Amino acid sequence: RVEEVEQRMQSVAATALYKEAEGSLQASLARRRSGLADDLERAVSRVLELAEAALAENPRSTAARFVKGWALRLAGRARDAVVEFDMVVAASPDDLLARYQRGLTLFEAFEEARSGTLSPCAEDPSAHDGDPFRRRAIEDFTKVSEWKAPPPGAARIALGYLALFRDDPFEARRRFEEALHDAPESDDGLPGLCALNHRWLVEHAEEAIEADSPGRRLESIDRALSIAPRFDLLHAYRASALLSIAISLTQEGRYEESIREFGEAEREAARAIELWPPRSVERSDRAETLSGRADVEESLELDAEFRRRALEDADEAVRLDTRSPRAALVRGLVRAQWAVQLHAMDRDTSAILERAIEDYTEALRLDPRNTLAVLWRGEAFLLDAEATPRQLGRALADFDAYADLVPDDPTVYRCRAKVRWLAADGKVDAGEDPAEELGAAIEDYDRFLGPEPDDEVVLSERIAVLLLRGLHSVGADRDGGPDFRRSLADLDRLVELDPDSADHRLLRAQSSLSIATATIGRVPVPDTGLLDRALVDADDYESRGGAAAEAELLRCRVLVLRGGWRAVHDQDPTTDLEAAISAAEAAGEADDAIEAFAALGEAAYALAEWRSDRGVDEVPAWRRATDAYSKGLDRFPEEVRFLAGRGTSQVRLAAALPEDVEERSLLAKRAVSDLDGAILRDPEHWNAVLHRGIAYGLLGNQARAVADFE
Numbered sequence: 001r002v003e004e005v006e007q008r009m010q011s012v013a014a015t016a017l018y019k020e021a022e023g024s025l026q027a028s029l030a031r032r033r034s035g036l037a038d039d040l041e042r043a044v045s046r047v048l049e050l051a052e053a054a055l056a057e058n059p060r061s062t063a064a065r066f067v068k069g070w071a072l073r074l075a076g077r078a079r080d081a082v083v084e085f086d087m088v089v090a091a092s093p094d095d096l097l098a099r100y101q102r103g104l105t106l107f108e109a110f111e112e113a114r115s116g117t118l119s120p121c122a123e124d125p126s127a128h129d130g131d132p133f134r135r136r137a138i139e140d141f142t143k144v145s146e147w148k149a150p151p152p153g154a155a156r157i158a159l160g161y162l163a164l165f166r167d168d169p170f171e172a173r174r175r176f177e178e179a180l181h182d183a184p185e186s187d188d189g190l191p192g193l194c195a196l197n198h199r200w201l202v203e204h205a206e207e208a209i210e211a212d213s214p215g216r217r218l219e220s221i222d223r224a225l226s227i228a229p230r231f232d233l234l235h236a237y238r239a240s241a242l243l244s245i246a247i248s249l250t251q252e253g254r255y256e257e258s259i260r261e262f263g264e265a266e267r268e269a270a271r272a273i274e275l276w277p278p279r280s281v282e283r284s285d286r287a288e289t290l291s292g293r294a295d296v297e298e299s300l301e302l303d304a305e306f307r308r309r310a311l312e313d314a315d316e317a318v319r320l321d322t323r324s325p326r327a328a329l330v331r332g333l334v335r336a337q338w339a340v341q342l343h344a345m346d347r348d349t350s351a352i353l354e355r356a357i358e359d360y361t362e363a364l365r366l367d368p369r370n371t372l373a374v375l376w377r378g379e380a381f382l383l384d385a386e387a388t389p390r391q392l393g394r395a396l397a398d399f400d401a402y403a404d405l406v407p408d409d410p411t412v413y414r415c416r417a418k419v420r421w422l423a424a425d426g427k428v429d430a431g432e433d434p435a436e437e438l439g440a441a442i443e444d445y446d447r448f449l450g451p452e453p454d455d456e457v458v459l460s461e462r463i464a465v466l467l468l469r470g471l472h473s474v475g476a477d478r479d480g481g482p483d484f485r486r487s488l489a490d491l492d493r494l495v496e497l498d499p500d501s502a503d504h505r506l507l508r509a510q511s512s513l514s515i516a517t518a519t520i521g522r523v524p525v526p527d528t529g530l531l532d533r534a535l536v537d538a539d540d541y542e543s544r545g546g547a548a549a550e551a552e553l554l555r556c557r558v559l560v561l562r563g564g565w566r567a568v569h570d571q572d573p574t575t576d577l578e579a580a581i582s583a584a585e586a587a588g589e590a591d592d593a594i595e596a597f598a599a600l601g602e603a604a605y606a607l608a609e610w611r612s613d614r615g616v617d618e619v620p621a622w623r624r625a626t627d628a629y630s631k632g633l634d635r636f637p638e639e640v641r642f643l644a645g646r647g648t649s650q651v652r653l654a655a656a657l658p659e660d661v662e663e664r665s666l667l668a669k670r671a672v673s674d675l676d677g678a679i680l681r682d683p684e685h686w687n688a689v690l691h692r693g694i695a696y697g698l699l700g701n702q703a704r705a706v707a708d709f710e
Contacts (some may be wrong), residue, residue, distance in 0.1 A: 016191045034506050047071040066098055073105045081105045096143060101139030106133045138345060142300050235275065236282050238270035241288050250296050262293035280321035284330040287313035291334045294341070303341065310334045327369035332359030332373070333501045336380045343383065353384045374402045375412060382419055389426060410448045414458055417444035421465055433476070438469040443668035453490070456497055460507065463490045467511055473517045484515045487532075502544035509554055513561065520565055531562045549596075552587035556599040560606065567610050577607040581628070594639065597632030601645045604628035612652065622653035640681045644688040647674030651691045654698050668698040 069084030378398030470483030563576030584600035629646035693708030
């Protein structure tokens with residue numbers, strides 16, 4: 001990469017200075033790779049200074065802009081780096097090195113922005129579906145994967161990391177059990193040559209099941225192989241154990257190690273097939289291994305190649321033994337995992353999911369007691385439910401059946417909870433009461449998590465469902481307090497599990513704000529302590545590496561709400577609202593910038609209303625509110641809230657001016673224009689209609705004023 005960068009900088013006048021900085025950066029990176037203290041920050045700052053100087057001399061220098069983006073990425077400023085790489089790619093769309101760097105940077109931005117979450121259920125590939133960073137990263141990495149020269153390893157690693165978040169691997173315990181599915185239970189399972197080691201092998205395999213430790217089982221298989229090196233079943237057993245190890249390593253985030261184990265498992269399965277080609281089970285084992293390898297592969301091209309080979313092996317396994325439920329089951333799994341990958345890439349999955357469901361159904365026909373086929377078919381139905389809502393009922397039926405068959409497996413309760421959550425969302429969209437579905441989802445989450453929950457991902461899901469039911473209860477004039485109290489207890493537990501997580505602090509602050517917003521006008525004495533704690537969590541979020549702009553936006557929302565509550569209760573809100581205005585102005589670069597400008601307007605309006613009611617500086621206050629909404633309209637000229645807010649502020653400002661002031665009429669006309677725009681976009685905006693009527697009254701147009709009031 002440094003050689004490429006050096007070539008790019010040949011045309012830049014600051015080449016000599018850049019080489020000096022590049023040498024410093026190289027040395028710094030080398031020291032960091034060696035575990036030594038480094039001066040990376042200083043080196044990056046020097047590169048940034050140089051790149052800026054080069055751009056000042058030649059603003060069209062893509063080489064200098066590339067270097068600037070690269071340095072920003074190393075400095076951890078992913079969003080700023082994306083802007084620079086965007087300009088490079090716009091000027092040179094075929095620049096694969098720039099696309100590679102932009103892909104890595106987009107991935108880092110995605111990691112910063114995401115709230116969510118990994119799930120052991122295969123049906124949840126779209127937790128971040130629609131995320132612009134993820135979509136654009138996939139596009140860039142796809143281009144890089146088509147590069148004729150070998151693509152950089154880091155790009156493939158990033159792709160593998162993204163694939164992990166799209167295709168959640170199965171839980172280790174359940175996968176270990178499946179890896180042992182074909183282990184022999186009697187002396188007939190091994191030839192006479194291995195008879196002396198057979199009992200020892202089985203004893204250790206049973207211990208491996210209890211300890212969820214396939215590594216211990218691997219030791220026993222290796223001992224048996226030392227006696228019977230050409231016995232194909234032992235190679236198959238070893239491949240199965242290696243597969244379990246690879247999956248476990250993937251779940252622990254040890255991706256390079258997992259890729260090595262997947263490769264070793266594939267080689268062992270190939271050896272078993274070589275020793276006994278007619279056996280179906282070895283084909284199924286290799287198909288499952290290849291599919292698992294695809295889930296963590298660094299290249300989309302290799303990902304597709306592994307999945308194609310996996311499906312070929314799965315097809316051959318079914319051809320070799322049409323009566324094997326395992327062969328049908330594994331082929332369904334291979335297809336379902338491929339569907340998860342396609343779904344994450346916004347590709348149609350209906351056909352491949354239909355075939356996967358057919359395979360699972362065939363496995364059940366061949367073995368009606370095959371519980372994994374029931375569970376995995378339910379997951380396939382659930383994955384398909386986004387495009388075909390009727391599949392929710394089928395998914396629920398399978399999960400119910402699995403829960404009856406294997407009531408002690410908590411996995412099914414988490415999956416079933418998600419079905420019920422989706423069903424509740426459907427009822428909300430249809431204007432129906434989702435309370436029953438949400439209650440059932442919460443019960444399932446309770447069964448999965450138990451009395452002392454330690455799964456942060458699933459705990460976050462339960463928090464979301466509890467909040468949803470609580471907020472819906474409040475909206476339906478029911479008591480949402482119990483759900484709110486439980487969600488707050490879960491949030492505290494989440495923070496307790498990982499005190500250093502910035503995301504947990506952010507979630508608790510946002511949830512506290514949502515609860516306070518929903519209840520502050522509905523109870524005699526609202527719990528403003530929630531707002532106080534939300535402010536503390538916002539500070540903790542930023543101090544733990546959270547985005548400063550997002551923290552400011554959160555503070556602003558909390559302060560606006562607390563200031564409004566104080567105003568309603570005849571307490572001076574000035575301190576809170578002034579602080580909210582400052583926070584909103586600092587949050588203008590947040591991902592959710594429109595909400596920052598909305599909060600700015602709300603804070604300025606609330607402060608103006610407070611002062612107007614007391615006759616204190618109301619004209620300057622309403623000018624300030626008008627200016628606040630104007631700032632929002634500069635960025636978002638079509639936003640109804642800003643049009644209505646500025647129009648209303650102008651009406652209040654005009655009304656505060658003396659009648660003989662010429663500006664009064666001008667403000668009223670401008671207000672009518674803004675309010676017309678708001679009403680055009682939202683005909684049900686009653687406050688805009690009301691204030692337009694007031695504006696018409698100020699202009700002397702009584703007929704139109706009366707029409708609006710009516």
